[in-house]
Amino acid sequence: DAKTTQPNSMESNEEEPVHLPCNHSTISGTDYIHWYRQLPSQGPEYVIHGLTSNVNNRMASLAIAEDRKSSTLILHRATLRDAAVYYCILRDVIEDMRFGAGTRLTVKP
């Protein structure tokens, strides 16, 4: 299984951008990069996913390195509600989702 490495925790100030890194040096050509987050006392929720090109949606942006060995989830203006554990997951057609430990994001007012 292709694995991901994320920092255990990060801090951000409210209304500032946040860049959450993920390393996946053993990624295969068919692996999509997915990000989910888990708010306190809730189930995980989908954030964004991509394959090679950078992606934007209403929640976040995903920047994927040219060699695809790393990616960065970007929250453009962090709010207190963005405090959560963020999971970076690699998926191919067959493999089910395997969650790692994720990055715990703290947002300070």
Added chain:
Amino acid sequence: DSGVTQTPKHLITATGQRVTLRCSPRSGDLSVYWYQQSLDQGLQFLIQYYNGEERAKGNILERFSAQQFPDLHSELNLSSLELGDSALYFCASSVASSGDQETQYFGPGTRLLVL
């Protein structure tokens, strides 16, 4: 609100007992996934059903079983419960059986406490 519902929200039981957790997927979703989240193990994939059939198995114990019914709701049965089974149990659903772009929608979870 993801559209996935789980009942009960909380469950307290004793060791050796059996419990059933219930999940209703989003309307139109054919796949149901079960996950266990404990403090020391993180979020662990247990099992997946697609349109009534078992599709994939993860770290599910033999004491645990699941099924998906014709109306697509799913039940996770946990038997001979041990203290270590205390955890949050999440159900998720998705439209298809698998896919590198498939999004899973998670329910609010059932918190199980085994005393």
